[in-house]
Amino acid sequence: MDQAQEFEAHRPRLFSLAYRMLGSATEAEDAVQDAYLRWHGTEPGQVVAPGPWLAKVLTNLCLNRLTSARAQREEYVGPWLPEPVRTDGGALGPMETAEQRDSVSLAVLVMMERLTPPERAAVVLRDAFDYSHRDIAGVLDCSEANARQLYRRAKQHLTDDKRKFASSQELGGELLTRFLAAAAEGAMQQLEALLADQVVAWSDGGGKVSAARxxxxxxxxxxxxxxxxxxRWVNEVRIEIVEANGAPVVLGWEDGELTSFGALEIGEAGITGIRLVRNPDKLTFLANQLPGLSQTS
Structure with a gap:
């Protein structure tokens, strides 16, 4: 196996790592490409353990990107939401358990933004990739005790903020169907009955399209x-339901273009959160994962 083939064997795992670190599929692809350039610059056989070596290089590339991304997101117009990714094709690894699905949900990825870059790396490596604290220390060039502290602090932040999610994917799909029907009909009583008292809706238009700021x-x-x-959508938007970020989501298509993405957060009291992505820059990757849909009527 040559160098290029060796890297391609690791690419899916690397993309999965970078996306969890960055919350952006586009940035994740760029980070993976930068890791490839580092890999290409090594001599054949120089790297004894390619998997761990690539994970360390990529993690550090992501840490650098996160530092600059924070400044950019402070200037972002309106609420910032992650870039959605279709997950039923294995783009982000297995989605067999509630924990695996929750780890890539928009809600959790938004909460991860509150962590420091090293904290985020520690929790991603530990929870999503089963790294030991010793291995995390090796990636982050810190002591094992410090790696444990980073992970513990990150988990505490996430536990303090995390809403209770529905563990059943079927429940999410069923509620989404009822939600869409009530919203489309303007049936306020039925719609309100599905919503928790303190439900919150976030809209990410990035200042490029109409969205609540x-x-x-x-x-x-x-x-x-x-x-x-x-x-406003009823005569202009075609609705699709697919799986993205580990859960059933709704997509809105206008004239063959993906223009809207919506995901629900579900708790014991009903729908606790609604996240709408309308920034066209954040829908390109997902649209490219859906061959044929944009061409259907």
Missing amino acids: RPVVGREMVARFLAGLFT
């Missing part, structure tokens, strides 16, 4: 916001 909070306000949105 502040979170919409509360059952009545969110219901009105969604009913108004779907009223």
